[in-house]
Amino acid sequence: MALKLEHVSYVYGADTELAVRALDDICLEIPEGQFIGLIGHTGSGKSTLVQHLNGLIEPTEGTITYCGRNIWEKDFPKKELRSQVGLVFQYPEHQLFEVDVFSDVCFGPKNLGLPKEEIQERAKRALELVGIPEEYYKQSPFELSGGQKRRVAIAGVLAMQPKILVLDEPTAGLDPRGRDEILSQVAHLKKETGISVVLVSHSMEDVANYVERIVVMNQGRILYDDTPSAVFGHVKELEEVGLAAPQVTYILHRLKENGFDVDVKATTIDEARDTILKAMREEREC
Ligand SMILES: Nc1ncnc2c1ncn2[C@@H]1O[C@H](COP(=O)(O)OP(=O)(O)OP(=O)(O)O)[C@@H](O)[C@H]1O
Ligand SMILES: [Mg+2]
Incomplete structure (x- = not known):
């Protein structure tokens, strides 16, 4: 099932004067069932990297394989990849649009063309996993708190039953309570489902408490890829790149x-x- 990036580089605006090398020679493997924290200062390339994971961006150089197949080869089933690698964008609540919570979570599985009962079952299970009780199902998503909205957005991706869940800064802009709510729910669903989770953050505190592996990015490159305690052993080097332990x-x-x-x-x-x-x-x- 592993997703593998080999020597991946990405340049925004290649062949223009404003070219930006956002990723530079990234080698990374995401195996089954791992909880990974992806950390880096603003502009280090985290969002660019995660958009490569489900084929939204094509690398300028290097290859990406899923289950051993190059995801950019001509007949590769991109739609399947997008349901297996679920990407939750930064501020995902901006993408909520249905009249009620339940319909919003049903949207993805409906698009997969599944039977009605399965769609509803998946939506219920996903909402359960993120801790949204039934009394909220018929509410407008816009009436919820920031943390709840975000959990509904995560449920929408979970309802696709991905094998890898990628969360781009899921705690950005939330108060401490909303932040703890999201992180503990993510840890809970990781435990319940055994899927791989990639949690993007620029807070060491956020990831230290939850993940088993930390990938540190700096200026488009991977600086460290190790266990939390090994990474935090480099306190001085982390500070030099604007990160604190x-x-x-x-x-x-x-x-x-x-x-x-x-x-x-x-x-x-x-x-x-x-x-x-x-x-x-x-x-x-x-
Ligand atoms: N659409 C774009 N066009 C041109 N340059 C871009 C674009 N998006 C990102 N960049 C540049 O690519 C680099 C990496 O940006 P990216 O958004 O991936 O970083 P990030 O680590 O996610 O930052 P943040 O923590 O602020 O979300 C930065 O130099 C950024 O300015
Ligand atoms: Mg980003």
């Missing part, structure tokens, strides 16, 4: 400098709490 990383480094035997590799608040408590216990025992 999560707050817990800074706290743990400071404690270590002050003689506490904590594990600086902890990246989530829970892990940090455990290593701090352990160090305190050991200190007391001495």
Whole structure:
């Protein structure tokens, strides 16, 4: 099922004076069932990259394969690819347009030409996965809160039953509550369905708590592609490219400098709490 990018580059406005090399020699594999965070400063190429994943943009150089087939070869079924690699754009609520929540989520599967019962079943399941209860089904999507609207938009893509879900900055513009709501629902649906999730963000805090792999982009290139703790080990280099490690990383480094035997590799608040408590216990025992 893997989606694979090999030496992919992309130039906006190629052959013009305003040419911008937005992606430069990207090699990336998205296997089954992985939760990946894609991080980078503004303009680093994240959105350009994710639009390559479902064939919206054709690479200027390099190849993209899905299940071993080049997605740009002549007879490749693009429509199938678009339903298997579900892309949720930044501010997806701008794309909600149906009269009620349920009809909006039904839109995608309806386009696939599925029977009515299956369309409705898929829509229900998708709304369940993003935590939107039945009493909202007949409401206008425009009456919902920012976080709820976004969850409905995500449900619309989930109803296509993708194998890979790509979310471009799903928390942008939301308040902390809306942000936590979205992230915990995404983590929940990842656990429930086992699909691969690519979460684009420029917040280390957002991804540190959820993903198992982090891809860091800088100026169109991949700077790191590793586990969160390995990536956050490069605190100085991350700062040089305008990214900060999560707050817990800074706290743990400071404690270590002050003689506490904590594990600086902890990246989530829970892990940090455990290593701090352990160090305190050991200190007391001495
Ligand atoms: N339609 C376009 N035409 C020309 N240049 C573009 C276009 N879209 C993006 N770019 C340029 O390509 C580069 C990568 O942009 P991209 O939007 O992929 O970055 P990003 O990491 O998603 O940024 P952000 O965090 O702000 O969303 C930037 O230099 C940007 O100015
Ligand atoms: Mg972007």
